[in-house]
Amino acid sequence: MNAFRLIALMGLGLSVTACATVDTPTRNAPYEQLPSNAVPVGTDFSNTEQPEALTVTKAAMEMPLAGDPLAIVPGQAPVHVEQLSVYVPRSLKVSEANSYLPKGDIVWRGDPIGDRHAQVQKIFEDALLTGVQPMSGPIPVNLEIKVTRFHAMSEKARYTTGGLHSITFDLAIKSVETGELLVPVRTIRADLDGFGGRQALLADARGETQKVRISNHLAEVIRQELSNPEGYANANLGFFQMLNNI
Numbered sequence: 001m002n003a004f005r006l007i008a009l010m011g012l013g014l015s016v017t018a019c020a021t022v023d024t025p026t027r028n029a030p031y032e033q034l035p036s037n038a039v040p041v042g043t044d045f046s047n048t049e050q051p052e053a054l055t056v057t058k059a060a061m062e063m064p065l066a067g068d069p070l071a072i073v074p075g076q077a078p079v080h081v082e083q084l085s086v087y088v089p090r091s092l093k094v095s096e097a098n099s100y101l102p103k104g105d106i107v108w109r110g111d112p113i114g115d116r117h118a119q120v121q122k123i124f125e126d127a128l129l130t131g132v133q134p135m136s137g138p139i140p141v142n143l144e145i146k147v148t149r150f151h152a153m154s155e156k157a158r159y160t161t162g163g164l165h166s167i168t169f170d171l172a173i174k175s176v177e178t179g180e181l182l183v184p185v186r187t188i189r190a191d192l193d194g195f196g197g198r199q200a201l202l203a204d205a206r207g208e209t210q211k212v213r214i215s216n217h218l219a220e221v222i223r224q225e226l227s228n229p230e231g232y233a234n235a236n237l238g239f240f241q242m243l244n245n246i
Helices: 003-011 116-132 197-205 210-227 239-245
Strands: 053-056 079-087 139-151 163-175 186-189 192-194
Touching: 079 116, 116 139, 116 210, 163 210, 186 210, 192 210
Parallel strands: 079 139
Antiparallel strands: 053 079, 139 163, 163 186, 163 192
């Protein structure tokens, strides 16, 4: 039974306790053990160690975000999100190599050189907030996201051949009241085609930077995951996607 149908049945009267008994896949870092510290959105971490989990409260979700929000009709999802936490493990390897396909879990060039884990976390946080803001379903949930891969393109790939933004994360949907999982943890692959050469330059000139495109994509991914009965389906992007899977 998919996540959407299970949550919908809960809204019709199934108890949260019954749903929470579904076995979930074993993870190297179980969601029950994620850090629970909450920090305000916008905190300056430039002189401090970035926390591994950033929790965003409902109040923060009601704050306006920069740029035009994704156009989503309220009521499409059976849930509304009370709290969203993004976790980017420090164990993920960062690569700054300027090769066509750098070896690493995190490859990111859309921000100045710095704490790549923190930058990826911020991208996810802002994008997913945009995606869940319009949802007004009857079931209150908390979302926990664990990023396992964020492999965008190096400078060499972006300005020559193009490639793929290879993005993978785990999504846990939890009861606000009990903190228990409502559905099994789902691993979501959210790959996006990466522009290259002249196409990349023209996109940058229009304001469609890597960060903008990836952020808009992730907002749509979470919208589909919480509103589509089958969840989000990763696109078939051909050759570059195959290379990233090797």
